[in-house]
Amino acid sequence: MTAGSSLGRAGRGAAVATLASRAAGFVRILVLAAVLGLGSRLLDSYNLANALPNVVYDLVVGGAMASVIVPMLTRAALSEPDGGVIYAQRLLSMIGYGLGAVTLVATLLAPLLVELFTPGFTAEQRQLAVVFTRFFLPQILFYGMSAAAGAVLNIRGRFAAPMWAPVANSLVVTGVGSLYFVVGGATSMQALTTPQLLLLSLGTTAGVFAQLTVVMWALARSGFPFRPRLDPRGVGMRRIGRLGGWMLLSVAAAQVLFTVATRSASISGPGGISAYQNAYALFQMPFAVITLSVMTVMLPRLSRSAARLDHRRITDDLSLAIRLAVVALAPVAAAMVALGPQLAALLFAHGRSDASTVGLVGTVMAAFGLALVPFSGYTILLRGFYAMQDTRTPALITGGVSAVGVAGCLAAGAFLPRPDIVVGIAIAYGAAYTTGLVTAGLVLRHRLGRIDGHRLVSTHARVLLATAVAAGVAAAVARLLTPLTGPLVVVAAAGVLGAITYLVAARLLRLTELGRLVATATAGITRRAADPRVRSGRTARRTG
Incomplete structure (x- = not known):
């Protein structure tokens, strides 16, 4: 088998996974728009809050993931006697601890984050967005650990799970939206009940957790030993x-x-x-x-x-x-x-x-x-x-x-x-x-x-x-x-x-x-x- 044919299959596999992921994500968008009401203040608050974890994650680590962290994992896999296992464990631990702290700080600052993005919201709409945001911000940790674990999988020659994991996220949220409709969920902020709010909030974050679960399961199946490391020395923080x-x-x-x-x-x-x-x-x-x-x-x-x-x-x-x-x-x-x-x-x-x-x-x-x-x-x-x-x-x-x-x-x-x-x-x-x-x-x-x-x-x-x-x-x-x-x-x-x-x-x-x-x-x-x-x-x- 030639390297070119392998690359071609990888490229086609990536295209298929991307298409499936985007299609599933788009179905999720359509379901939420139909259920919550495109044009409603409720949907605007939900969408704004659901975007904020991605904003914070991208600013903290997202940009460095592909350009810095993946090459450093590759270098450790080639140069370290254990194939870079300890280095990967330290890096995963560091990302987990760091993003956990970022999540806590962002949760405390949720009102300021919402205020930054929503000068046109009413006070009631902004308050609902703050509540949604506090439920959604743990996604920062889930996204980060999913991306880091996916990078370790790629270094170990496993590409399928990280590419297909977002489909699990979309399927869970689509199911949550459908259930919300079946139970008669509201389309206005005034009619939104606490159980309905919890269904939307916890269900949406559960989708990101499902994405993380798929990647971590695949990493465990690859034989990678999970072990939290408290000592970040050797990770190369300055270089990162x-x-x-x-x-x-x-x-x-x-x-x-x-x-x-x-x-x-x-x-x-x-x-x-x-x-x-x-x-x-x-x-x-x-x-x-x-x-x-x-x-x-x-x-x-x-x-x-x-x-x-x-x-x-x-x-x-x-x-x-x-x-x-x-x-x-x-x-x-x-x-x-x-x-x-x-x-x-x-x-x-x-x-x-x-x-x-x-x-x-x-x-x-x-x-x-x-x-x-x-x-x-x-x-x-x-x-x-x-x-x-x-x-x-x-x-x-x-x-x-x-x-x-x-x-x-x-x-x-x-x-x-x-x-x-x-x-x-x-x-x-x-x-x-x-x-x-x-x-x-x-x-x-x-x-x-x-x-x-x-x-x-x-x-x-x-x-x-x-x-x-x-x-x-x-x-x-x-x-x-x-x-x-x-x-x-x-x-x-x-x-x-x-x-x-x-x-x-x-x-x-x-x-x-x-x-x-x-x-x-x-x-x-x-x-x-x-x-x-x-x-x-x-x-x-x-x-x-």
Whole structure:
């Protein structure tokens, strides 16, 4: 078995796990929106409180996990006589003790945290958010231990459990939301009873605990001996702090943008925070499934080229990754722009959701569609810097991106009518990511000498033309069918005809990247079908 085939399977496995995780997470979002009522102050308080543990965790350790802690675990596994077991035990213990202390402090500061994000909340709504937050903040510890244990598993060659564990989280919370509906849970803060509050609060945190349980169970199955260590010496705290500094700046800049965006959304009225978060979750799904899969395959090649100082190959690989991503994501972005209201109605116009908030989600989704391609290109270019072991430049670029986004969000809150503030937030994100894409491209061109600009411009121009035609067809079909039938038929018909138009236009415009993308996706399926071990396994399952 070659390293390339192993890498290919790992990349496809990561894509499948990511798709399953995002799909399960999105079902959770839909269930909670339908049960708690999209547009209700109750859902806004719940969503805000549920986001705060992630904010604190990312600021404390999340940024250092992949960039610093995983490489140090790898080094210990290769250099220590015990394969890095004692080092991993000390690191897990240190993270557990540290995040436990952070959780206690954050719980005490819960009112201040909520106040920071919610200038537009009423006093009653803010108080409910504080109560939810105090129940949710233990998730900081659960997320941290899950990530650290997952890193140890990856070092030991076990990848499945950390990738699939978030599905357990989503399944538990989806079940909690369904149970809340069955027992007649309230949609207003005034009608919320203590048992209903406990069901939502404890059930949501139980989902994160389930995620941790899956990873810890897998770590125990791998033969790793659990043993708390009180002595943190030898972990390398100074090295972690020094190496993680620039990554911390990147994370902090992103969290500042999230904070300002959430504050702006809170003053847009009931449903503003939920509209922003749900539209942003939709925006992230195609990026996670398509762009992250492309980067999973390309990053090892980029790292090898960087190690050989082969700048031409780095440029070619970055160019290819961007061109494959834009060909795949542009029609998705066009669908979001052309069919945003219909998609929102299909997904959210159920249960106890408010019709006006559903319409707002559709408009915000359309605005986020404009940001999808720039965001993907910007993220891919940053991987070029990481491949060259440069974390400083991406941190500085991310700081500039956040500054542009923050300015846009503040302008939206100051100058737009309240219902339109959330739309302005999405436009601010698009402007920020476009700025990041252009800046990263210029810096890389200066460092590498070229960025394959001619092919990039040519591909983007042809993709723009193909998607514009396809979006026009989809929008025309949607306008024709919307008065006549429901959103499911509208989205299906407009989506199919738009996709066919895009494929035909891409062929006429000779978008060869589309064929390469399809070939890459089908190659793994073909190789798997041809593998005798797979065929024998299928035969055994059929005969068994």
